[in-house]
Amino acid sequence: MMRSTVGLWALALGVLVSSFGCDAAPTAAAEVLPSAALLPSAAAPKQSEPGSASSASLANQKFGQPITETTETTLAAISAAPADFANKTIRTTGLVTAVCKSAGCWMEIGDENSKAHVKMSGHSFLVPRTSDGHRAVVQGVVSATEAENSCGAKDNCGGPEHGANAKLEIVATGVEFID
DSSP states (O other): OHHHHHHHHHHHHHHHHHHHOTTSOOOSSOOOOOGGGGSOTTTSOOOOOTTSGGGGOOTTOEEESOOOOOSBOOHHHHHHOHHHHBTOEEEEEEEEEEEOSSSSOEEEEEOSSOEEEEEEGGGSOOOOTTOTTOEEEEEEEEEEEOOOOTTSOSSSSOOGGGTOOOEEEEEEEEEEEOO
């Protein structure tokens, strides 16, 4: 009985995420819980509901898989040579500067000079939509994607002087908030 209830919740979450999409405007709908919250309490650590009064501090809240990478790689190092880190699992830390307000399926993290777009691996977990301004440790695979030029084309548009910027993307397998 418990297994079918969990399955129904997972199905409902999938329908909700696909209905609103990642680019949809924020709604007044209830906050979406991380997928770990759909598991029986014995299988997942207790987490505060995103958007609740207790989410003011996200310290020690974990989403996705456990962070097992022990070597910290700075965003600056990854940004300086993204090809060196492409398709490799890294651990990095940054300040959350933006988050998907529809579902929490992506966030932007940054430091003084660098930033990265972080996607939650295959929508397998979500982060609180109120994560802006909190520091997070991210473990994931670096994807050095080609940035679009200001004209929207991926190539043959005139180079950096016409708006091409390197875009660093990390597909996260786990996120842990520090504060």
